[in-house]
Amino acid sequence: MIECRNITKTYKNGDMETPVLKGITFTVNNGEYVAIMGPSGSGKSTLMHILGALDTPTLGQYLIDGHDASSLTQDESADFRMKKIGFVFQAFNLLPRATVLRNVALPLIYAGVPKEQREQRAKNALKAAGMDEARFKYLSNQISGGQMQRVAIARALVNNPSLLLADEPTGNLDSKTGEIVLATLEKLNEEGRTIVMITHEPDVAAHAKRIIMLRDGLIVKDEINKDRVISTT
Amino acid sequence: MRITDLLEETYSAVTVNKVRSGLTVLGIVIGIGSVIAMISVGQGAQSSIQSSIQSIGSNLLVVTPGAQRVPGAAVSAGRGSAQTLTLDDASAIDSTVTNITAISPEVSRRYQVTAKGTNTNTSVVGGEPDYATVHNVTMDLGSFITDQSVTAYSKVAVLGPTTRDDLFGAGTDPTGQTVKINKVDFKVIGVTVAKGGTGFNNQDDVIIVPITTAQRFLSGQTYVSSINIQAQDSKSMSDVQQQVTDLLLARHKISDPTLADFSVLNQADILAAASSVTNTFTFLLAAIAGISLLVGGIGIMNMMLTTVTERTREIGLRKAIGGKNRDITLQFLAEAIMLTLIGGIIGTALGWILAWGVTKFAGIATTVSLSSVLLAFGVSAAIGLIFGYYPASRAAKLSPIEALRYE
Numbered sequence: 001m002i003e004c005r006n007i008t009k010t011y012k013n014g015d016m017e018t019p020v021l022k023g024i025t026f027t028v029n030n031g032e033y034v035a036i037m038g039p040s041g042s043g044k045s046t047l048m049h050i051l052g053a054l055d056t057p058t059l060g061q062y063l064i065d066g067h068d069a070s071s072l073t074q075d076e077s078a079d080f081r082m083k084k085i086g087f088v089f090q091a092f093n094l095l096p097r098a099t100v101l102r103n104v105a106l107p108l109i110y111a112g113v114p115k116e117q118r119e120q121r122a123k124n125a126l127k128a129a130g131m132d133e134a135r136f137k138y139l140s141n142q143i144s145g146g147q148m149q150r151v152a153i154a155r156a157l158v159n160n161p162s163l164l165l166a167d168e169p170t171g172n173l174d175s176k177t178g179e180i181v182l183a184t185l186e187k188l189n190e191e192g193r194t195i196v197m198i199t200h201e202p203d204v205a206a207h208a209k210r211i212i213m214l215r216d217g218l219i220v221k222d223e224i225n226k227d228r229v230i231s232t233t
Numbered sequence: 234m235r236i237t238d239l240l241e242e243t244y245s246a247v248t249v250n251k252v253r254s255g256l257t258v259l260g261i262v263i264g265i266g267s268v269i270a271m272i273s274v275g276q277g278a279q280s281s282i283q284s285s286i287q288s289i290g291s292n293l294l295v296v297t298p299g300a301q302r303v304p305g306a307a308v309s310a311g312r313g314s315a316q317t318l319t320l321d322d323a324s325a326i327d328s329t330v331t332n333i334t335a336i337s338p339e340v341s342r343r344y345q346v347t348a349k350g351t352n353t354n355t356s357v358v359g360g361e362p363d364y365a366t367v368h369n370v371t372m373d374l375g376s377f378i379t380d381q382s383v384t385a386y387s388k389v390a391v392l393g394p395t396t397r398d399d400l401f402g403a404g405t406d407p408t409g410q411t412v413k414i415n416k417v418d419f420k421v422i423g424v425t426v427a428k429g430g431t432g433f434n435n436q437d438d439v440i441i442v443p444i445t446t447a448q449r450f451l452s453g454q455t456y457v458s459s460i461n462i463q464a465q466d467s468k469s470m471s472d473v474q475q476q477v478t479d480l481l482l483a484r485h486k487i488s489d490p491t492l493a494d495f496s497v498l499n500q501a502d503i504l505a506a507a508s509s510v511t512n513t514f515t516f517l518l519a520a521i522a523g524i525s526l527l528v529g530g531i532g533i534m535n536m537m538l539t540t541v542t543e544r545t546r547e548i549g550l551r552k553a554i555g556g557k558n559r560d561i562t563l564q565f566l567a568e569a570i571m572l573t574l575i576g577g578i579i580g581t582a583l584g585w586i587l588a589w590g591v592t593k594f595a596g597i598a599t600t601v602s603l604s605s606v607l608l609a610f611g612v613s614a615a616i617g618l619i620f621g622y623y624p625a626s627r628a629a630k631l632s633p634i635e636a637l638r639y640e
């Protein structure tokens with residue numbers, strides 16, 4: 001369970017202050033599938049970084065399973081990310097000079113998983129993300145944007161995270177591949193993983209069970225996706 | 234993070250930019266290579282000077298004319314220039330001083346020497362039969378100077394092997410032939426066995442004639458250039474030195490030892506003075522080479538700082554997916570150490586080749602010692618640690634999200 005209590009985030013660059021999040025409060029229970037929507041610049045990625053313990057709020061509290069994330073040391077939060085969180089970045093953040101397979105296996109290096117197991121799990125994750133096996137040995141700057149997206153998703157899946165945070169996971173995909181990825185997310189959610197996904201496409205958000213609307217750093221709407229909840233039950 | 238993974242990550246990071254890694258390694262290669270080569274030249278000089286001092290003979294005391302100087306400066310001071318020692322001094326020492334096995338008064342000077350159609354400029358030493366004992370000379374061909382030839386002012390000469398090669402051709406037997414020293418004819422009666430000295434102190438490039446003959450027909454003077462005394466053993470050296478000094482002071486009627494018109498040098502003193510000179514020389518060479526090692530180390534640091542800046546996003550990502558500060562520090566440190574160790578290995582090989590080349594082409598003796606190789610490796614590992622640590626810890630301290638946003 002993750003809980004945001006009146007979170008604000010203000011970026012400071014010298015004298016200039018940019019208030020981005022202005023008091024966000026919500027809770028996500030284990031097993032939920034949440035879509036966060038909002039216009040560009042509304043603070044979605046900023047919020048996602050806080051949820052992933054990559055960044056800390058300026059004010060307010062962020063609790064993971066009841067623990068305050070800002071009290072963690074750098075190493076403790078790294079450990080937490082390694083064990084619990086899968087993160088799909090909006091900008092992918094792949095290592096350009098490493099192969100697809102190595103990129104996906106990278107989180108497992110820090111988990112101390114031996115090499116053969118690592119490669120096996122990376123292959124499975126890549127297949128789950130709909131990645132073509134012929135591209136596994138390519139360098140990650142030799143593949144298309146859509147393929148990079150799938151590699152980024154595979155890397156987020158590889159450590160079996162209980163919380164998957166995906167920032168625009170279908171942003172670079174055609175509708176067919178987008179469907180594959182969304183189906184993967186749905187499957188992971190059915191396995192009991194919590195998923196928080198950012199998107200600004202209503203079609204994509206429609207796959208989630210709950211939709212949170214963000215505008216100018218505030219939650220303007222937070223409701224159950226009735227179509228989806230009713231259709232699956 | 235496992236050690237094999239760390240090495241693999243390091244290997245792929247180092248090989249990604251081969252040219253840059255190569256140039257950085259080159260800095261270390263040159264540094265380590267020159268340290269090893271320079272130390273080898275210094276140590277080679279040291280051992281060749283020591284062996285040439287020892288090849289003069291063992292347990293030697295050398296009495297030279299001229300004022301006493303501080304050890305070190307006294308090695309060649311005033312030798313032969315002052316004229317205060319005579320053959321009588323030598324025979325007085327021989328009959329009075331105890332614990333000596335041999336005594337060899339000598340006059341020496343360089344002359345132009347000619348044989349049939351050949352000529353050379355070499356050192357001509359006037360000596361007595363004891364010369365052979367004192368200087369460990371053994372005969373290859375013929376015989377050495379005898380007491381009889383000394384008393385008879387015989388014009389006979391014993392050649393060193395190098396001189397023989399120069400005058401008569403390598404390996405020939407010149408006994409019975411004639412050489413002209415300073416226009417005086419001498420009959421060759423023998424050739425000594427090669428001792429293998431080099432340079433200015435070459436024990437093989439010499440002609441030995443009876444001292445009396447040398448005084449009468451060559452120098453025209455009754456003085457001697459040095460009196461070499463062999464003590465019974467190393468323990469009696471200082472006692473003999475004292476006896477000789479006292480005797481000569483008395484004979485020369487000098488009461489204040491600081492005003493002595495001769496000096497008595499002990500072979501151990503000469504050796505110590507020479508090694509202190511070569512030690513300084515070695516240290517100086519190593520220090521000069523050490524500067525290039527330092528420059529190489531700064532090259533490593535520079536490259537690592539550039540790498541950290543360039544790979545800021547990578548560092549951010551690694552931390553975002555679970556890399557701990559220690560993992561990041563270790564990774565960058567391992568890169569720096571890997572570069573310096575590769576540099577250390579190639580540099581050692583280079584130093585070895587350089588030392589070999591110096592010996593082969595410049596004829597200077599060199600010694601690559603294990604300690605200089607260990608020193609080079611220790612220094613290169615230390616450089617990797619010291620110059621790699623700062624960039625590595627800088628990388629580790631970055632906040633993941635700021636690092637990811639870095640452009």
Ligand SMILES: Nc1ncnc2c1ncn2[C@@H]1O[C@H](COP(=O)(O)OP(=O)(O)OP(=O)(O)O)[C@@H](O)[C@H]1O
Pocket residue numbers: 011012013018020038039040041042043044045046047090638
């Ligand atoms: N490091 C920073 N310093 C200052 N301002 C920042 C910084 N990072 C983000 N911002 C600002 O915060 C605001 C929200 O950024 P954020 O990336 O969270 O938006 P977003 O909702 O994810 O937008 P998009 O849909 O385009 O991805 C933007 O106006 C941006 O300019």
Ligand SMILES: [Mg+2]
Pocket residue numbers: 044045046090167
């Ligand atoms: Mg965003």
